[in-house]
Amino acid sequence: MNPRKRADEGKLAPILLREISGLADPPLRFMEVCGTHTMSIFCSGIRSLLPEGIELISGPGCPVCVTPAGEIDRAIALSQLDGVTLVTFGDLMWVPGSSTSFHQEKAMGGDIRVVLSPLDAVEIAQEEHGRKVIFFAVGFETTSPAIAVAVKEARRRGLVNFYLLSSQRLIPPAMRALLSTGRVRIDGFILPGHVSVIIGRGPYLFIAREFGLPGVITGFEALDILEGIYMLLRQRREGRAEIEIQYRRAVKEEGNQRALEVMGEVFEPVDARWRGLGLIPESGLILREEFAGMDASRAFVIPCEDKADPPGCLCGEILQGLKSPPDCPLFGKRCTPEDPVGPCMVSSEGSCAAYYKYGGGQ
């Protein structure tokens, strides 16, 4: 970060906080949907700086956290098959399935590899042509276009040993499901910046139109988040419920059309199960029929039974904004970043990890 920006932050943050105090009409609960926002909010101490009665709650916006243990189990079971190399993002390595994790399996000799880009998985398949390379693809709309490009690249190269186990999810259907339950009171949304780079503003309009709630697509610097909260409060003060874009330097009204096209070419929506939220219609992505030959869930018989999420773990309620991490009896005791029980403690963007690391932002 350049020094000028730091100086601006030091000067402007107190001013924005003062404006926020002037507009605030507590009690108000704003939900930040995205895990990257959760970390940024904790890291910058914003929660403790806001006027009393303005509460920020974390939503289901960390792909690692919302993946049910059963899906991790399926990927692990695939990695145990002869001749299989399982490839995934580093975030997944420590996430516990119902009995083991990728990290433990790798330690026991499993061929499990971490990549930074889905294209790296294609490279591995090309190099290891004697093995079946399965990419366990987890992510939201930010990541899915890159995964779609990798699928097309594997096809272009004529690889017959590249497979995808898709565990991708879509954010707007999850927000609809969350709002439809009516179980948690939310007065506005700090909407995810990087998912919105891809999908734009349109897919969130239902939040304002059907549920009468304001939302602001927000960037990740502390000043961005403060401005996002300021914009939410201004909407409320003026009696508006709209979806606004604070993160204009990166988010276009229409999103990234090229990314949406490639995503639509390769994937189609499917009902998907979310940890804590259950089965949500059309909230996941599977390969289209044209690419079905690469679909690991079709190409392999997966020797795995569906098991429940770990007992006592409140990640499900935490992801819905119903509970806070310290409410969980396992938090900080049986469940720590070194020995996690639930995914919200494992992921660097999980609410439990943020609470553990930053002490609840106090």
Place this chain on the structure above:
Amino acid sequence: MCLGIPGKIVSISEDHLAEVDFGGVRREVSLLLCPEVEVGGYVLVHVGFAIQRLEKGEALETLKLFKEIEESYLESTQEGG
């Protein structure tokens, strides 16, 4: 997981790949999802792909808004004595 990192494009090759500078660390990045970029411009990079060109104009607009907030604050404090 949805982390996006801004970087500056150093060079672009014919096969839609760019060398991008992230504050001193240089990495190869695919431009397939964001082809309309130029050397010297900034992009937001996620899992090895540029996903959006960062708009200088919009960044300046944000700074202008911050400036306005600052000015309105200074005015209000002067009025309030």
